[in-house]
Amino acid sequence: MSDAMYARLDAAGSAVRGRYGVNASETLLFFMGEFYPFSGLKEVAQSVVARPVGRHSVKLLAVGRGKLQPELERLGSMDPVGGRIRLSAGEPHGEIPRYGAAADICLLPGDRNDRIA
Numbered sequence: 001m002s003d004a005m006y007a008r009l010d011a012a013g014s015a016v017r018g019r020y021g022v023n024a025s026e027t028l029l030f031f032m033g034e035f036y037p038f039s040g041l042k043e044v045a046q047s048v049v050a051r052p053v054g055r056h057s058v059k060l061l062a063v064g065r066g067k068l069q070p071e072l073e074r075l076g077s078m079d080p081v082g083g084r085i086r087l088s089a090g091e092p093h094g095e096i097p098r099y100g101a102a103a104d105i106c107l108l109p110g111d112r113n114d115r116i117a
Contacts, residue, residue, distance in 0.1 A: 013101030020086045022102070026057040030103030032096060035066030042068055044107060045075045048084050057081075063088045063099060 022028045029048070031041055041062060048060045062072065062085075069087070076085035091099065100106055 012098035016098050016102035022059050027104045029060045029105050031062040031107045033064050035068035049079045059084045061086045
């Protein structure tokens with residue numbers, strides 16, 4: 001990948017972070033996919049909300065839909081800080097690389113006791 005491509009992705013990632021209120025000093029976790037109970041996304045969201053406010057903030061941005069959406073919205077509304085759980089019902093496929101560029105960590109969580117066929 002060229003330096004110009006990296007620069008464009010960096011700028012695109014910064015724009016996504018700005019849109020969702022994530023500053024450069026915060027760690028952004030990114031999930032994309034179906035919000036299924038076995039995805040482990042609920043547990044990630046619970047950990048983000050339970051994390052004490054301190055010098056280093058962590059936020060979760062999840063793009064998708066699914067059965068867990070109401071629970072994720074509820075967890076987000078319980079966040080004493082507010083804004084650490086951000087959900088997007090969907091983004092155009094061509095925009096997803098920008099979201100990946102915005103992330104510090106991309107997630108593919110799962111429950112180790114569940115099998116995906």
